[in-house]
Every structure is written in C-alpha cells, then in structure tokens.
Amino acid sequence: MKFFASFILLFFSVLITAQTRYDVSSGAAFFDAHQQASAGDTIQWEEGTYRDVRMDIDKDGLIVTAASNGGVLFTGVSRVIINGNDITFSGFQYIGGTIGTLDIIGVFGDDVLISQVNIQNYTCHKYLRVYANARRTTIRYCNFENRLNMIDQNILSILVGSEPGFHKIQFCSFKNFAGIGQDQGVEPIRIGVSTQGNLDSRTLVEYCYFTACNGDGEIISHKARQNVYRYNTFENNPVSELVLRHGDEGIVYGNFFLNNMGGIRVREGSNHFIYNNYFEGLDRRTIFLQNESSDPLSDIHIYHNTVVDSEEIILGSSGSNPPSNVTIANNVFTEPKSQLFDQETGDETWMGNLYFGNLGIDAPSTGLSNTNPGIFENMEGFFQPASDSPVINASSSGYPAVPLYPGMDYDHEILLDLMQESRPVSVADRAVGASEFSATVSVQPHVNEMNTGPSYLFDNVVDYVTANVSQLFINEEGAERSVIVSSNIDWTVMSSVDWISASLLSGSGDGQLSLTIDPNQINIERSGTITISGGTQSVTITVSQDAGDMVNVLEETTDKMVLFPNPTDGSIQLSNLPSGTYPALVEIVDLTGKSIFLQEHQIDNSELVLNLAKLIPGTYLLNLKFKDQSGTFSTVLTRKIIRN
Numbered sequence: 058m059k060f061f062a063s064f065i066l067l068f069f070s071v072l073i074t075a076q077t078r079y080d081v082s083s084g085a086a087f088f089d090a091h092q093q094a095s096a097g098d099t100i101q102w103e104e105g106t107y108r109d110v111r112m113d114i115d116k117d118g119l120i121v122t123a124a125s126n127g128g129v130l131f132t133g134v135s136r137v138i139i140n141g142n143d144i145t146f147s148g149f150q151y152i153g154g155t156i157g158t159l160d161i162i163g164v165f166g167d168d169v170l171i172s173q174v175n176i177q178n179y180t181c182h183k184y185l186r187v188y189a190n191a192r193r194t195t196i197r198y199c200n201f202e203n204r205l206n207m208i209d210q211n212i213l214s215i216l217v218g219s220e221p222g223f224h225k226i227q228f229c230s231f232k233n234f235a236g237i238g239q240d241q242g243v244e245p246i247r248i249g250v251s252t253q254g255n256l257d258s259r260t261l262v263e264y265c266y267f268t269a270c271n272g273d274g275e276i277i278s279h280k281a282r283q284n285v286y287r288y289n290t291f292e293n294n295p296v297s298e299l300v301l302r303h304g305d306e307g308i309v310y311g312n313f314f315l316n317n318m319g320g321i322r323v324r325e326g327s328n329h330f331i332y333n334n335y336f337e338g339l340d341r342r343t344i345f346l347q348n349e350s351s352d353p354l355s356d357i358h359i360y361h362n363t364v365v366d367s368e369e370i371i372l373g374s375s376g377s378n379p380p381s382n383v384t385i386a387n388n389v390f391t392e393p394k395s396q397l398f399d400q401e402t403g404d405e406t407w408m409g410n411l412y413f414g415n416l417g418i419d420a421p422s423t424g425l426s427n428t429n430p431g432i433f434e435n436m437e438g439f440f441q442p443a444s445d446s447p448v449i450n451a452s453s454s455g456y457p458a459v460p461l462y463p464g465m466d467y468d469h470e471i472l473l474d475l476m477q478e479s480r481p482v483s484v485a486d487r488a489v490g491a492s493e494f495s496a497t498v499s500v501q502p503h504v505n506e507m508n509t510g511p512s513y514l515f516d517n518v519v520d521y522v523t524a525n526v527s528q529l530f531i532n533e534e535g536a537e538r539s540v541i542v543s544s545n546i547d548w549t550v551m552s553s554v555d556w557i558s559a560s561l562l563s564g565s566g567d568g569q570l571s572l573t574i575d576p577n578q579i580n581i582e583r584s585g586t587i588t589i590s591g592g593t594q595s596v597t598i599t600v601s602q603d604a605g606d607m608v609n610v611l612e613e614t615t616d617k618m619v620l621f622p623n624p625t626d627g628s629i630q631l632s633n634l635p636s637g638t639y640p641a642l643v644e645i646v647d648l649t650g651k652s653i654f655l656q657e658h659q660i661d662n663s664e665l666v667l668n669l670a671k672l673i674p675g676t677y678l679l680n681l682k683f684k685d686q687s688g689t690f691s692t693v694l695t696r697k698i699i700r701n
Contacts, residue, residue, distance in 0.1 A: 080124075084110045094119055096143070106521055106594060108133035109682075115140045117166075123148030126173045127513035132523045134642065134655070134682070140165045147172040153523025153543030155180040157644060157655020167192040173511045177202035178543035178567065180525055180652055182210050189218035189253075195225045200510035201245060203233045205525050205541055206651070207272065209242030217249045217281040221259035223464060229265045230510035234272035238296025238318075243272025249281025254303025254326075254352075257282045259465055265289045266509040275300040276319070279307045283462040287311045290502040294319040298345075301329050303352065308459070308467065310334060311475055313502040320344055320367070323380075325352035330459050332360035333468075333475050333491050335500065337439070339367035340394065346383065348376030348400075356382045358457060361471060363389045363432070363491040364397075365440050369417055374402040385410060386456040389430045389448060389490035393417075409453030411489050424453070430490065437501040442494045449494050454484035476500060520546045522594040530648055530678050530697065531602045535576035540598065542568045546591040554585035557600050577602045603697075620679075624699035627670040631681070634663045643667060644680040645698075653677075672700045 079090035082103040087110070090100045096118025104124050110131055114121055119141060123129035126148040133154050139146060144166055151161050152175070161176055162185040169191065176184045177200065184201050187194045194215075201212050212231065215224055231245035245267060248260050258281035267289065270276045276297045277286060281304040288311045291299065295317040301307040305326040314320050316338040322345040323329055336343045343364055346354055354373065357380055364370070370390070373380045379402040386408035390397045396417025407424025420427070431446030442448050459469040474480055475491035476498050487493070492500050507515075525541040542548065544566055550559045560571035572587060584601040619632040643665070645654035654672075658665055660683075667679075679696045 083107070084112075087112060091116065091119075102129040102149070104128035104519065106130045106132065106519065108135065110135045112137040113140065114138070114144055114146070117142045117144075120145040120147075122146075125518065127175065127511060127516070127518040130519050130521050132521070133527075136161050136163075138163045138165070139169055142166040143168045145170045145172075147174065149173075150175040150519070150521075151179060152176075152521055153178045153525065155525055155527070155652045155655075156182075157652040158182045159655050159657075160184070160186045162186070164188060164191050164194050168194075170195045170197070171199060172197045173513070174199045175202075175511050175514060176200070178205055178523070178525075178541070180205045183214050184212045186214040187216060187222070187224060189216040189222075191222065191224075192220075193223050193225075195227065196229060197225070197227045198229065198509070198511055200230045200232070200514055202231070203235070204243065204272070207236060207241060207243065211242060211244040211247040211273070211278065213246045215246070215248040215258065215260055215281075217253040217256040217258045219256070221257045221283070221464065224258070224260045226260070226262045227264055228504065228509050230506060230514075231265065231267045231270055231276075232506070233269045236272035236296075238271055238274040241273045244275045244278045245270050245272075246276070247278040247280060248284050249279075249304055251280055251303050253281050254305075255282070256304075257462070258284050258304070259462055260284045261465070261467075262286045263288050264504045264509065266504050266506055267291045268293050268506065270294050271296050273297060275302075275322075278302055279304050282306050283465075284308070285310075285462075285465060285467050287467065288503045289313075290504050291315065291319045292502075292505075293317050298322050300324055301326055305329070306460070306462070308469075310468065311473075311477070311503070313337075314339060314343070315502070317341075323347060323354055323357060325349055325354070327355040327357075328460075329356075330358045330360070332358070332362065332459070332471060333473075334362045335439070335475055335491050336362065336364045336367050338365075341368055342371050343367045343369065345371045346373035346380045348373045348378050348380070350376075350378045353378040354380035354383075356457075357384070358459070359383070359385045359388060360456060360459075361387045361452075361474075361487075361489070361491055363440065363475070364391070364393075365389075365432070366392055366394060368394050369396050369399040371399050372401045372405060372418075374400040379404075382406075384408070384456050385424075387452045387487070387489045389432065390414075391430050391432065406456075408456055409451065409489055411448060411451075432490070435499045435501075437499050439500040441492045441500040442488060442490070444494060444496070446488075446494060448489040450481075450486050451489045452484050452487040517545050520592050520594050522546065522548050522589055522591040522596055524589060524596045524598060526598055526646075526651070527596075528599040528601070528646065528678065528680075528695065529572070529574075530646070530676070531574045531600060532648070532676070533577040533603050535574045535602075536648075538572045538574070540570040540572060540587070542570060542589060544568070544589075544591055544594075546594070548589050548591035551588045551590070552585065553588070554583075556583075556602075557585050557587060559587060572600070574600065574602060577604060580604050620696055620698070623696075624701045625669060626701050628666060628668050629698065631665045631667070632663065634660055634665065635683070640683075641665065642680075642682040644682070645669075645672070646678040646680065648676060669698075669700055674700050676700075
C-alpha cells in the first residue's frame with residue numbers, strides 16, 4: 058500500500074513538473090523561460106506591445122502563447138524561428154513591423170501548430186515560411202493581411218522536400234494585398250517552387266477566405282504535386298485567381314468563386330481534377346486551360362461544377378500546345394455574361410452537361426445539352442436546383458475516377474455535393490452540377506470574413522500605433538517623405554522642431570502621413586522627431602538632415618568603430634567593433650526610410666565585411682544592431698554610407 062501511495066505521489070509530482078507555466082513580459086524573460094522549460098511546459102506572454110523581440114523556439118513540446126488571444130502584439134524587428142517539434146504557437150499579433158529581407162515566422166520543426174495569429178501591415182520577406190524538412194505543420198485561424206512592401210515574395214510559403222509534408226492551412230483569412238495582379242510575386246499562398254514541381258507535397262488548404270488579393274495574378278500558386286484545395290471562398294479578387302502550376306495532380310473541389318476575376322487557371326501539368334465548385338459573377342475567364350509550351354496540359358477533369366452569370370471557360374486551342382484529354386462531365390453552365398466557352402480544341406470529351414445561354418462554340422454532338430437547368434436564387438442569394446429541376450438524377454457515368462493520394466482523406470468518390478450533402482451511390486442518380494436538390498439546405502459559402510481568421514480580429518483587444526519607418530535621412534535641400542501608420546485607435550502627430558511638418562495632425566486607424574522637411578540653411582547637421590501617439594501607445598520617428606558633407610548620423614557608440622571605404626564601390630569593412638563572437642543585425646535603409654536589406658551576420662574578431670555590390674548608387678543609412686542574451690536586438694549605431 059505504501060508503495061502504491063508513493064507511486065501516486067511520484068506520478069503527480071512528475072505531472073506537475075511537466076506542466077509548468079512561465080509568465081514572461083520581455084525578450085530576456087522569454088530567453089530565461091526557454092532555457093528552463095521542458096516538454097509539456099507553457100511560456101505565456103503577458104498582455105502588451107513589444108518591440109524588436111526575436112523568439113527562437115528550439116526545444117520540443119513547448120506551448121508558446123499569449124495570456125489572451127490577440128492581447129500580445131509584436132512590432133519593430135520582431136520575428137520567431139521554430140526549430141522544435143510538437144510546438145504550439147498561438148494568440149499573437151505581428152503588426153506594423155519592418156524586418157526587410159527576413160521572414161516573420163519560420164518553421165523548421167515537425168508537428169507545429171500555429172493558431173490565432175494575426176499578421177498585417179509588415180515590411181518583410183515572407184509572413185510565414187514552412188521549410189522543406191518540416192512535416193505536418195497546421196496553420197489554423199490566422200489572418201494574413203496587407204504587406205507594405207511590394208517585393209517579389211509570396212506571403213505564406215510551403216516548401217517541399219523529398220517526402221510529402223502533409224501540411225494543413227485551415228480557417229485562415231488572406232486580405233487586402235495591394236497591386237495590379239500579373240506576376241508581381243505577392244501570392245497569398247505558394248506551395249512549392251518551380252524546381253519542386255515533381256515532388257509530392259500533399260498539403261491541404263481548406264475553409265480559407267481570400268479577398269482583395271491583388272499583389273499577384275495567383276491567389277494560390279500550386280507548384281508541387283498532390284495538393285487539395287477545398288471548401289474555400291474566393292471573393293472580390295479583381296485581378297487574380299487560383300492557379301495550378303508546375304505540380305501535377307491538383308485537387309480543387311467544394312469552393313466558391315465569387316465576383317470579379319477569381320476563378321481557376323490551369324497553366325501547367327496533368328491529372329488535375331476540378332469538381333463540385335460554384336462560380337458566380339466572374340467578369341473574366343471562369344476556368345482557363347492555358348496553352349503553354351513549357352508543360353502542355355493533359356488529362357484535365359472538370360466535373361459537377363455550377364457556373365452562373367460568369368464569363369467564358371477558355372479551353373486553350375489558341376497556340377501550338379492545346380490541352381489534351383480534357384473531360385468535362387455533369388456540369389451546369391447557365392446565363393453567361395457574354396458566352397459560355399471559347400477556344401475549344403474539338404478533342405474535349407463532353408458527358409452529361411447542361412447549358413443555357415450563348416454557347417460561344419460549335420455544340421459537340423453529344424454530352425452538352427441546351428436545357429434550362431431550373432435553378433433558383435435562394436434566400437442567401439445563391440443558386441440551387443428547384444424540386445422539378447432537370448439536373449436531378451441526370452448525371453452520366455464513365456468519366457475517369459478521382460484518385461486518392463496516400464495519407465490523405467478527401468471526397469475522391471464525389472459522394473458529397475457542394476454543401477457536403479450525400480449524393481446517391483449510383484452516378485446515374487446524381488444531380489448534374491455542384492448541388493443535389495435539397496428542401497432544407499441552402500447553397501452558400503462555407504466560410505466568409507467573419508468565421509475565418511483569429512476570433513479576436515474585430516474586437517480591438519489591444520490598442521496599437523506603429524509606423525513603417527523609425528528614422529529618415531534627408532539631404533540638405535529638404536524633401537517630402539511618406540509614412541504609413543498602422544493603428545486601430547485615434548492618434549495625433551507632434552513634431553519636435555519647426556522644420557518638420559506633417560500633412561495630418563490627427564487620424565484614426567490605418568493612415569498615411571506626408572512629412573515635409575524644410576531646406577537646411579544653417580550648414581550643420583540637425584535632427585528632430587515626429588511622434589505619433591494614441592492613448593498609451595506611441596511611435597517616434599527620428600529625422601536627420603545632412604549639412605552637405607560626409608558626416609556620421611545618430612552616432613550612439615564610441616568613435617573607435619571604423620567604416621572603410623566610404624564612399625564604396627562594393628564592399629565595406631567595419632572594424633574595432635566590441636570584441637567576441639556574436640550575432641548582429643545589419644539593416645540598410647534608403648533615403649525614404651524604406652528598409653531594403655536586413656540580415657543577420659556573425660561578428661568575429663571585432664570585424665564585419667559587407668558586400669553592397671547589388672545596391673544601386675546612392676546614399677543610405679547603415680544600422681547595426683547587436684543581439685543581447687534575451688534575443689532582443691538594440692540599435693548601437695547608425696552611419697551614413699554612399700554607394701558609388
């Protein structure tokens with residue numbers, strides 16, 4: 058009995074030890090907690106706004122979270138690297154920071170869960186990158202919004218290794234990426250890169266919401282094999298669409314594509330399956346099978362979709378590499394904006410389709426019937442079959458089956474319709490189009506802006522005011538500079554000197570200031586500040602103006618540091634730095650205050666050599682930040698450099 062009691066005591070002692078919670082409110086406290094923590098422990102950030110915090114999560118089994126979802130906000134040079142396995146990272150906001158060419162979140166470990174994270178108004182490389190060796194990352198209920206810089210990098214990047222990653226992106230929102238579409242590179246999601254097109258990713262993107270994603274022509278860029286995209290809503294995307302690229306075997310089903318452009322473009326690859334989708338109000342091509350010489354399309358399957366009040370489906374005959382083995386079965390195409398189809402190859406296989414309206418092509422001999430589908434607009438504003446619709450029990454069988462990729466679970470037998478209602482087992486008894494007849498279920502998107510992303514997103518759980526620059530360097534002639542303010546509260550603007558004036562004295566929410574700097578008439582270098590304040594939150598921008606000669610700016614260290622040569626034709630060397638071997642963050646800022654380069658370097662033997670050959674000629678600020686034991690970077694010097 059004593060042995061049993063001792064065992065119970067030991068068991069609970071181990072359990073309690075394994076579930077320690079560390080409350081932290083600084084980078085130093087996080088570093089100490091991480092040093093002490095073990096698998097099963099929680100590191101919990103207290104509510105507040107924190108600047109320039111880097112978290113390295115290297116131990117397995119940790120939970121890193123906010124005291125309240127959304128109540129912890131990181132800005133400035135803040136980011137996180139997740140190297141550990143079985144990590145939960147949740148509840149944080151990253152808003153208005155500037156980290157140049159670095160990523161906000163990098164995932165290297167396996168079985169990582171990222172949830173309830175909001176990232177918006179950041180200047181960076183990528184918002185979130187999952188690296189090729191990582192497995193089974195789940196990204197859930199996160200919001201990705203409005204990256205400030207327009208460099209050619211996507212927002213959420215899934216890289217692919219030699220084995221499938223089995224990642225999941227669920228209930229996330231992607232919103233308000235400015236641009237003109239085309240090939241600007243600001244895709245909300247990219248899975249794989251062109252060189253990984255022959256690799257199996259098996260990533261699942263489901264129940265996500267995409268709107269105003271204009272930073273690239275591709276909302277999702279499918280560049281690896283065997284990914285599944287289901288039950289998402291693509292709404293009001295004027296210049297972009299879901300694109301199946303280099304990777305074969307993409308599965309796209311159960312999605313809503315609504316208004317503006319926002320349909321599906323199949324650019325490359327084979328064995329893609331597009332079924333059970335709903336298209337309405339698209340004012341450019343609804344589905345585009347591209348005539349592409351680099352990887353001509355083959356074995357494209359389009360089944361059980363409903364297309365209403367949209368522009369044409371382009372079948373890709375225009376060019377020397379038309380798609381081959383295209384099967385179009387059991388779809389409803391009705392009441393187009395102009396015509397239903399364009400660029401038919403004449404080799405399509407048509408089976409059991411119904412159309413109503415201007416066909417736009419010569420009707421095939423079989424498989425495409427001119428019949429009013431008898432669908433009606435429901436109370437939610439979407440179309441579905443009426444009880445007497447000719448689509449009911451009208452499907453044709455014999456089309457190629459949808460494959461099931463190993464390790465994944467999805468409706469490859471099309472036993473469910475668009476709204477996940479059961480379809481008859483017999484194909485011939487199924488309805489044509491995306492929906493079976495139902496007297497109780499209304500066709501409507503599974504997700505929208507309000508049921509995706511973090512639960513706190515519209516609650517203003519923490520006040521914040523940030524800006525996209527922390528310092529500006531102006532030549533002696535004077536200038537005008539733009540500052541982007543990120544905020545969820547009212548704010549005011551104050552200048553410390555009369556030679557700096559702002560276009561606004563106050564504002565509310567996100568906004569943009571124009572700062573006017575008078576010419577420097579006093580022939581000495583000068584500096585002042587602009588402070589943007591709201592409630593208890595504020596951000597200060599240091600403005601330095603040159604006197605016309607080559608002087609150091611904002612010097613915060615001793616005169617011992619040597620920077621040579623300056624001006625430079627390429628490389629510069631920093632000498633007489635503090636002794637030892639330690640990391641430093643090197644930032645290059647142009648004269649508009651935009652961070653154009655930000656990378657970590659190792660200081661060794663008190664020296665650092667930087668290759669600036671890729672900089673275009675001009676004047677820049679070089680910021681050097683040393684990393685302390687807490688993982689926080691602090692600015693120790695700023696110098697003006699000139700690239701010849």
